[in-house]
Amino acid sequence: xxxxxxxxxxxxxxxxxxxxxxxxxxxxxxxxxxxxxxxxxxxxxxxxxxxxxxxxxxxxxxxxxxxxxxxxxxxxxxxxxxxxxxxxxxxxxxxxxxxxxxxxxxxxxxxxxxxxxxxxxxxxxxxxxxxxxxxxxxxxxxxxxxxxxxxxxxxxxxxxxxxxxxxxxxxxxxxxxxxxxxxxxxxxxxxxxxxxxxxxxxxxxxxxxxxxxxxxxxxxxxxxxxxxxxxxxxxxxxxxxxxxxxxxxxxxxxxxxxxxxxxxxxxxxxxxxxxxxxxxxxxxx
Numbered sequence: 147x148x149x150x151x152x153x154x155x156x157x158x159x160x161x162x163x164x165x166x167x168x169x170x171x172x173x174x175x176x177x178x179x180x181x182x183x184x185x186x187x188x189x190x191x192x193x194x195x196x197x198x199x200x201x202x203x204x205x206x207x208x209x210x211x212x213x214x215x216x217x218x219x220x221x222x223x224x225x226x227x228x229x230x231x232x233x234x235x236x237x238x239x240x241x242x243x244x245x246x247x248x249x250x251x252x253x254x255x256x257x258x259x260x261x262x263x264x265x266x267x268x269x270x271x272x273x274x275x276x277x278x279x280x281x282x283x284x285x286x287x288x289x290x291x292x293x294x295x296x297x298x299x300x301x302x303x304x305x306x307x308x309x310x311x312x313x314x315x316x317x318x319x320x321x322x323x324x325x326x327x328x329x330x331x332x333x334x335x336x337x338x339x340x341x342x343x344x345x346x347x348x349x350x351x352x353x354x355x356x357x358x359x360x361x362x363x364x365x366x367x368x369x370x371x372x373x374x375x376x377x378x379x380x381x382x383x384x385x386x387x388x389x390x391x392x393x394x395x396x397x398x399x400x401x402x403x404x405x406x407x408x409x410x411x412x413x414x415x416x417x418x419x420x421x422x423x424x425x426x427x428x429x430x431x
Contacts, residue, residue: 183230185229266336311325
């Protein structure tokens, strides 16, 4: 069984005193992987500026647009069609020996192989005060500990938009206990890495038809690597494992690797950007 999705991504940009020159890079195209197939996509702007496509340093497809003429607005619209497989994220056996699994996790070769996602960043760094905020139970498997962490972050934080931004530090998020999906995901990754589990930040789209929480623009969740299993997706914002409702675009060490929009804008006045994302799903027969 599978699902067909149609996604529409729209940004509306206005400039109080006009735009002289700008460069934008969009990281919003769903990837092809074992669970999803991108069937078609289209990207356009209402001023007819030429788009270029390239692969970034992490292997994900990006779209660039450069404006060299004055304008007071520009709107971008992207549409995607893809097919997603039904996913059972629990479909793998637990280890016969928790001790052996933990030994693999802490082995030199394993840590070297996964070093980029054991590395802590400004957005996934726990201060000394919070290093023991959530400690794994050595008698349980890594997966069971990650499921418990997923639930803990879900219960620790309250979803509320407008109280954090892309640079908000974990200490502030932990103290205030409010944030959006990127904050939930950064906290999950930070604690997982603190316990020795390679973890990465994931950006994508969420089909919210089942009442899930997610940002109005794009959703974020985490993936952790389990020895002899592979990468498993965890969505602490909703206390679920990533499934067919999660449409992946990219992953990285934190939000900065996965920002859906980066750019440079030359303008003297204020500018405003509005986002609109719609995800529609239909079950295949």
